[in-house]
Amino acid sequence: MPMPEVIMATRFRIPFLPRWTALVALGCALLGMGAVAQAEPLVVRIGFASVGVDNRQFAGGSSVAVAHAEGYLEKAFKDDPDVRFEWYFFKGAGPAVNEAIANGQLDFAIQGDLPSVIGRANGLKTKILMASGAHAPTYLAVPEGSTLSTVKELKGKKVAIFRGTNNHLAVVKVLAANGLSERDLQVLNMDNATTNSALASKDIDGAFGNWPLISLHLANRAKIIYSTKGDDPAFERHSMVLVTEAFESAHPETVQKIITEFVRAARWSSEPANFDQVVAIWARSGTPEAVFRYDFADTDVRYRNSPIVDPFLVEQYRFQARQAKEFALVRRDVDVRGWFEPKYVDSAIKSLGLEGYWTRYDSKGKPLGS
Incomplete structure (x- = not known):
């Protein structure tokens, strides 16, 4: 009775191979499979610390939101099938983005200052690459018909604040400038949808957002009775746009190409x-x-749409980190040295011929060279 391998060889009309030759062939096949596995597309996962109305997968208010909606990255990488993109939007804003980064679920994030500081305080390894949605205002709203007209009148009132977001630290500073702290208010931690409902039904006295x-x-x-504008x-x-240290270290050329497209979107978005x-x-x-x-x-x-990481923004993050500790929003000191990577x-600005298009500001907020 012939051996099974002889039957197979006869069936496919392949000459019988010695056992050691078959093992070598099997090994080569496995190596080939490994090479195929290594050639799988690089999936770049990008997260927004926001989500559209009714969970629409779009964001607003930043140049990166334009880049996403208009497919800047997909167009730039259309001839590179080894790279593809996945976009994620988080109802839980900055805190939810931090959780996703901690779980290894994101490579890039568009996130506010305080959540980023909190993430760094908790050991997240990221690099800040560019601004997107910087210099934004915060508003204080009260129910229609309310007699409140100033921040100082909030003392003892029920006020909604979305804790852990980049509104939070701005609110803390606004309160301090008006002789108040969160302890002087009945602070309710509410997301945007809950806040809107509570304001409309007059279940709260005010809300920052x-x-x-x-x-x-x-x-x-x-x-709206007050704006930081x-x-x-x-x-x-x-x-800012952040990237994980692991991704930046492994794929610097891809990072550069992505940031170049984001800067291209910022340039278009900056034109009145x-x-x-x-x-x-x-x-x-x-x-x-x-x-x-x-x-x-x-x-x-x-x-508002400048992508530049200048001394002003670096100083603001340093200041935010210090105040986050002072206001007990984080438990430890946050060192911002080595966090920013503006190269x-x-x-991108140089390659696109945009030197001087956006104004750079010094640490005190004055135009450099003025």
Whole structure:
């Protein structure tokens, strides 16, 4: 009775191979399979610390949101089948993004300053690459018909704050400037949807936040009584693009190409002539165009959409880190040294011929060279 391998050889008309030759062939086949596995596409996972209305997978208010909605990365990498992108949007904002980074589920994130500081305090290994959605204001809204008109009048009142977001630290600083702290208020930790509902039903006396409050204000369901716009620049909220140290170390060329496309989107978004198109793109998130127009009114769109990591932003993060510790938002000191890596955005600005297009500011907020 012939051996099984002889039958197989006869069936496929392949000459009988000695056992050692077959083992070598098997080994080569396995090596080949390993090579195929190594050639699998690089999946770049990018997360926004926000989500559109009714869970729409779009964001607004930043140049990276434009890059996502208009497919900048997909177009730039269309001839590179080994790289593809996955975009994620988090209802839980910055804290949820931190959790995803900690669990190894994201490579890049567009996240606010305080959540980033908290993440660094908790040991997340990231690098800040560029600004996107920086210099943003915070608003205080009260129910329609409320007699409250100033921040100081919030003492003892029920006030909603979305803790852990980049609104949070801005609010803490605004309260301090008005002789108050969170302990002087009945603070309720609420996300945007819950806050809107509570304001509309008059179950709270006030709320700090951003675009959702503008929506209520424009619908006459609440009224904005204070904005950090035009106030102390230290009250501004900042968002940045972060990358995990592991991804940046393993794929620096991919990081550069991604940041170059983000800078390209920032340049287009910074042109006043494009503003109508920009807000139309942001409105895909479900937030009305009128909200973004209200938010950007009386501000320089080039200032708001600048991707530059300059001394002012670095100093703001250093200051935010110190104040986060002072206000017990983090338990340990946060060292920002080595956190910022502006070489990618600087290289992109140079390659795109955009030197001097955006103003750089010194640590005190004054234009460099002025």
